[in-house]
Every structure is written in C-alpha cells, then in structure tokens.
Amino acid sequence: MEFIRVEDLIFEYVKTDEGGAPVATRAIDGVSFNVERGSFTAIIGQNGSGKSTLAKNLNGLLLPTEGKVLIDGLDTSVPENTWKVRQKVAMVFQNPDNQIVSAIVEDDVAFGPENLGIDPAEIRQRVDRALEGVEMGDYKDKAPHLLSGGQKQRIAIAGAVAMEPECIVFDEPTAMLDPKGRREVLAIARDLNAKGMTVVFITHFMEEAACADHVLVMDGGQIRMEGTPREIFAREEELEALCLGVPAVVQLASKLKQRGVDLPDGILTDDELVRALTEAKAE
Amino acid sequence: MIEVKNLTHVYNEGLPHETKALDDISFTIKDGSFVGIIGHTGSGKSTLLQHLNGLLKPSSGTIVIDGVDITDSHTKMLDIRRRVGLVFQYPEYQLFEETVAKDVAFGPANLGLSQEEIDERVRRSIELVGLDYERVKDQSPFELSGGQKRRVAIAGVLAMEPEVLVLDEPTAGLNPKAHLDILDMVEEIHKRENNITIFVSHNMNDIARMSDQVLVIHQGRLAMDGTPAQVFAREDEIRSMGLALPDATEIVSHLRKEGMELPADCLTVDQAAEAIAKALEK
Numbered sequence: 001m002e003f004i005r006v007e008d009l010i011f012e013y014v015k016t017d018e019g020g021a022p023v024a025t026r027a028i029d030g031v032s033f034n035v036e037r038g039s040f041t042a043i044i045g046q047n048g049s050g051k052s053t054l055a056k057n058l059n060g061l062l063l064p065t066e067g068k069v070l071i072d073g074l075d076t077s078v079p080e081n082t083w084k085v086r087q088k089v090a091m092v093f094q095n096p097d098n099q100i101v102s103a104i105v106e107d108d109v110a111f112g113p114e115n116l117g118i119d120p121a122e123i124r125q126r127v128d129r130a131l132e133g134v135e136m137g138d139y140k141d142k143a144p145h146l147l148s149g150g151q152k153q154r155i156a157i158a159g160a161v162a163m164e165p166e167c168i169v170f171d172e173p174t175a176m177l178d179p180k181g182r183r184e185v186l187a188i189a190r191d192l193n194a195k196g197m198t199v200v201f202i203t204h205f206m207e208e209a210a211c212a213d214h215v216l217v218m219d220g221g222q223i224r225m226e227g228t229p230r231e232i233f234a235r236e237e238e239l240e241a242l243c244l245g246v247p248a249v250v251q252l253a254s255k256l257k258q259r260g261v262d263l264p265d266g267i268l269t270d271d272e273l274v275r276a277l278t279e280a281k282a283e
Numbered sequence: 284m285i286e287v288k289n290l291t292h293v294y295n296e297g298l299p300h301e302t303k304a305l306d307d308i309s310f311t312i313k314d315g316s317f318v319g320i321i322g323h324t325g326s327g328k329s330t331l332l333q334h335l336n337g338l339l340k341p342s343s344g345t346i347v348i349d350g351v352d353i354t355d356s357h358t359k360m361l362d363i364r365r366r367v368g369l370v371f372q373y374p375e376y377q378l379f380e381e382t383v384a385k386d387v388a389f390g391p392a393n394l395g396l397s398q399e400e401i402d403e404r405v406r407r408s409i410e411l412v413g414l415d416y417e418r419v420k421d422q423s424p425f426e427l428s429g430g431q432k433r434r435v436a437i438a439g440v441l442a443m444e445p446e447v448l449v450l451d452e453p454t455a456g457l458n459p460k461a462h463l464d465i466l467d468m469v470e471e472i473h474k475r476e477n478n479i480t481i482f483v484s485h486n487m488n489d490i491a492r493m494s495d496q497v498l499v500i501h502q503g504r505l506a507m508d509g510t511p512a513q514v515f516a517r518e519d520e521i522r523s524m525g526l527a528l529p530d531a532t533e534i535v536s537h538l539r540k541e542g543m544e545l546p547a548d549c550l551t552v553d554q555a556a557e558a559i560a561k562a563l564e565k
Contacts, residue, residue, distance in 0.1 A: 046458045046459070046460050046461075047428070047429060047430070047457075047458045047460075047461060048428070094456075148324055148325075149324070175456045176455065176456050178323070178324045178485050179485050179526075179527050180323070180324070180525060181324075204458040204459055206459075243458075243459065243460035244459055244460075245459050247530075248488070248530030248531060248534070248552055249530070249534055251552045252531065252534060252552050252555055252556055252559075255552060255553065255556035256556055256559060256560060259556060259557075259560040260560075261559070261560060261563055270533065270534050270537055271537075273534060274534070274537045274538055274541055277538060277541075277543070277559065277563075278538075278541050278542075278543070280563060281543060281562075281563060
C-alpha cells in the first residue's frame with residue numbers, strides 16, 4: 001500500500017533579481033513516484049540534483065509549485081492538512097547542530113511532542129522510549145554539544161521518533177559523520193524500518209543506498225532511474241554519467257567479469273561476491 | 284623536511300580533567316611527500332595538525348621544519364604560518380569578504396607584500412584551485428556552489444605560498460563527483476608546487492590511493508608509520524582501533540579467510556581484480 005504519492009511535482013524557488021523582478025529556478029521538474037508503507041527508499045543524486053528540495057516537499061516544509069504530494073492520502077498543499085502531514089512525516093537533516101535546540105538531551109527530544117500538546121506523563125514515556133531506541137538512554141541528562149557527531153545525530157533521530165511519525169525522511173544524515181557515526185545512523189534507520197517505520201533515506205554514499213528496498217536516482221530535478229539496488233547498480237555506466245558511482249564490490253565484480261571470471265549478475269554485497277568466487281574457484 | 288620529536292600535548296595540565304591528547308609522537312616527513320593521517324574521532328589527529336602550524340604549542344617535544352624549530356618561542360608566528368598552511372574542515376565557513384579576490388588576498392595582505400605581489404598571488408592561487416580568475420574574482424564568495432566555496436577557501440591558504448599544505452578532511456560532506464574533483468585538485472597542486480602535502484581523511488580508499496606515507500594516530504600515540512601497503516596489511520590492528528580498511532582490501536581479506544591465496548596488500552579495486560583473476564587461473 002502506498003504511503004507517499006508524488007504526482008507530476010514541479011517546484012520552483014523564486015528569488016528577486018537586482019531590479020526587483022521575480023526569477024524562478026526550477027529545482028524539481030516533473031517528478032512522480034510512490035513510496036510504499038513500511039518500505040526503505042533511498043534517493044541518490046549529486047549536489048543540486050533536487051534531492052533535498054524533494055525531501056522538504058514530503059512533509060510540507062515546501063509546497064508544490066505544480067503537481068501534488070499526498071501523504072497517506074492527505075494533500076500537503078491543503079492548509080488544514082499541514083499539521084497532520086508533519087505528524088505523519090518527520091525529518092532528520094544533515095547537520096545535527098542545526099536541529100538541536102536544547103541544552104539537555106532529553107529536553108531536546110521532548111521539544112517536538114511538547115509542541116503537539118501531549119500529556120507530560122506520556123511525553124516522559126515517549127522520550128525514554130525514543131532515547132532507548134537510539135541507544136542514548138544513558139546520555140539523557142547530558143549536554144548535546146559534548147557528544148560526538150554520530151551521537152548528536154542519534155539525538156536528532158530520537159527527537160523525530162518521539163513525534164511517533166509513520167515515516168521519517170532522512171536528508172543526508174550521514175554526510176558529516178565519521179565512518180563509525182555513519183554505521184550507527186544507518187543501523188538505526190534500518191532498525192526503525194524493521195519495526196514498521198516507512199523510511200526515505202537521501203544519501204550520496206552508494207553503500208548506504210544498497211541497503212534500501214527501492215532506489216530513486218535524481219539528476220537535474222528529475223528522476224532518471226528507479227528500481228531495486230540490484231537493478232540500479234547494474235547500470236554502472238549510466239550512474240557514472242550522472243557523476244555517481246557504484247559500491248566498490250559492484251565495481252570489483254564488473255572488473256572481474258571483464259577479465260573473464262564467470263560471476264552471476266547483480267552482486268551487491270561482499271558476502272555475495274565471496275560466495276560466488278569460492279564457487280568459481282571450486283569448479 | 285619535517286621532523287617531529289617526542290611531541291606531547293596535555294590539555295588542562297594540572298587540573299582534575301587533565302588529558303594527554305598527544306603522547307610522545309615522533310616521525311619524519313621527507314620533502315615532496317604526500318602524507319595521509321588516519322585515526323578515530325578523538326584520537327588526537329586535529330591536535331597534531333594544530334601543532335604543525337603553531338596554533339597549539341606542545342607541552343614537550345619539538346617540530347623542526349626545514350631546520351627551523353617552530354616550537355621555539357623565538358620563532359615568529361608569521362614565519363610558521365608562512366611555512367605551513369592549514370586548511371580546516373569545512374573551510375568555506377571561514378569565507379567572509381565581499382569578493383573572491385579580496386577573500387583570497389586577506390592572508391598575503393597581512394604579510395606586508397606590495398599590492399602587485401598580492402594581486403599576482405591571488406590570481407595564481409585562484410587558478411591553482413581550478414577556478415577561472417576573471418570570472419570569479421569580483422563575485423561574492425557566498426554566491427558560489429559548495430565545492431567552489433571550498434576551492435576559494437583553499438586558495439586563501441595557497442596564497443600564503445606555504446611549503447607545507449595541511450588539509451583536515453578536505454572532502455567532508457561533498458558528493459561523489461565534488462569529492463573526486465577536490466582530490467584531483469589537491470593532487471594537481473601537490474604535483475605543481477612539489478611541496479609537502481598532509482591530509483586527514485576517514486576515507487581509506489583515498490588514503491590508500493593518494494598517500495606515500497600513512498600515519499595512524501590512536502589514543503594520542505603514533506600507532507603506525509609506513510606506506511599504505513604496510514599499514515593496511517596490519518588489518519587486525521587497524522580494525523581494533525575502530526578504523527576501516529580500503530573497500531578493496533576488505534573484500535580481499537574476506538576471500539583470504541575463505542582460503543583464497545591472495546596478497547594482503549591489495550589497496551585498489553584494480554589491484555584486487557588483477558590478484559583475484561590471477562588466483563583463479565591457477
């Protein structure tokens with residue numbers, strides 16, 4: 001069942017030039033796709049491809065210039081729907097420092113639910129649950145600025161989780177993190193997804209996109225490719241033409257094939273390559 | 284040449300929360316080398332970098348660059364900054380001037396050079412980072428793309444004409460294309476200037492591909508010092524420090540565990556492909 005439906009979405013940023021006349025820049029240029037409830041969708045594309053603008057259209061932070069975005073059937077451009085949409089879809093951004101508002105971890109996580117006017121006892125439970133979920137329960141009375149980048153990003157995720165949304169849109173949540181922080185954040189996104197959360201994960205790390213059920217490739221404000229990671233990463237040359245790459249293991253498999261090693265198509269993980277090669281060796 | 288001897292730095296010395304951030308570090312870097320520094324977050328990498336251009340003074344130990352001891356209190360700070368240019372993480376946040384040319388000129392203008400010399404350096408640095416001088420010089424740096432802003436910030440350091448260029452995670456936060464573009468640029472600058480280039484990165488593929496020498500910092504100590512092949516062959520130690528191997532090295536390591544006879548020092552996808560194909564032919 002679809003949770004997000006995007007129909008012929010066009011989005012234009014409007015700036016004024018020196019003479020005061022409006023100038024429109026089209027960031028999203030006719031995009032349609034669906035996100036299934038409970039799925040893990042990755043969106044990849046280079047800087048300026050429209051990924052982040054698309055993300056902000058998914059919870060009504062930005063509203064379509066043309067076309068429609070439906071969240072669980074609710075049209076984001078209808079003003080009465082705004083708060084319902086934001087309750088259904090939470091966002092986690094790239095820079096955790098830009099989304100942490102409080103001086104104490106648990107206050108920060110409580111910020112969202114407090115604004116929903118929820119009963120304090122219920123907020124207490126939600127905050128504890130959300131912090132446990134990102135394995136930051138021990139840090140609830142700490143100051144966020146003393147935490148590592150990965151830990152701060154986990155706090156930001158807990159803040160989103162405490163809103164009890166049905167979907168979280170992650171906009172390059174790992175771009176500023178070290179490898180350990182990246183692994184932690186990806187693991188939490190996958191864990192939330194396994195528990196039923198719909199996840200939209202924008203990234204430029206191809207290894208992260210390889211974990212998704214479904215991948216959208218954006219370029220110039222349009223969706224250029226769509227499919228499972230296996231389908232997408234099989235199209236190495238097209239990805240390179242879009243200034244994107246494929247995971248190292250996919251590159252290695254294709255180089256081995258060029259050298260005449262007999263390997264199955266669609267190898268996506270180290271384990272799959274190792275298995276295929278040990279079989280090739282045995283023959 | 285850079286000679287670091289017994290470098291130790293203690294934060295909050297004598298206070299209850301005294302921490303030894305650098306602990307008896309010694310190494311030598313030869314002229315013209317490209318050096319990669321790796322280490323887990325909090326390992327002391329940034330503290331080390333900040334010593335190389337005199338932002339921090341060691342608790343003990345010395346750093347000698349081309350015969351000049353930069354830790355000596357008689358060495359002028361300006362002299363150190365001329366020798367060693369440090370590009371911080373996300374350097375584009377440090378841009379502040381109205382135009383690209385003015386921003387790049389800020390450093391050299393403080394060296395007391397003639398206007399002619401300053402203009403010449405600004406032009407040269409902007410071209411070195413791969414931007415079109417005539418096109419960008421009068422633009423506001425804030426109107427440029429993220430990758431271009433970072434180039435302008437690096438040009439500002441290059442305009443000081445340092446003998447040693449130090450970059451702290453120069454590709455952090457960039458997408459795959461911009462990431463490669465910046466690294467190509469750093470390599471190009473290194474080739475043209477033939478200076479010492481030192482860079483910190485969490486990307487082991489880049490470290491393996493680009494470095495002549497790799498320094499591994501762990502808990503404030505120099506845990507390893509060698510070529511990329513030497514360092515990444517010690518895979519168990521690398522892992523125990525919370526660090527990763529280059530992608531190709533990691534896959535080859537899996538295969539070796541499955542009993543395939545492969546060399547431990549495959550660093551790139553091409554090297555791995557060649558070694559695996561060869562092993563399968565046997």
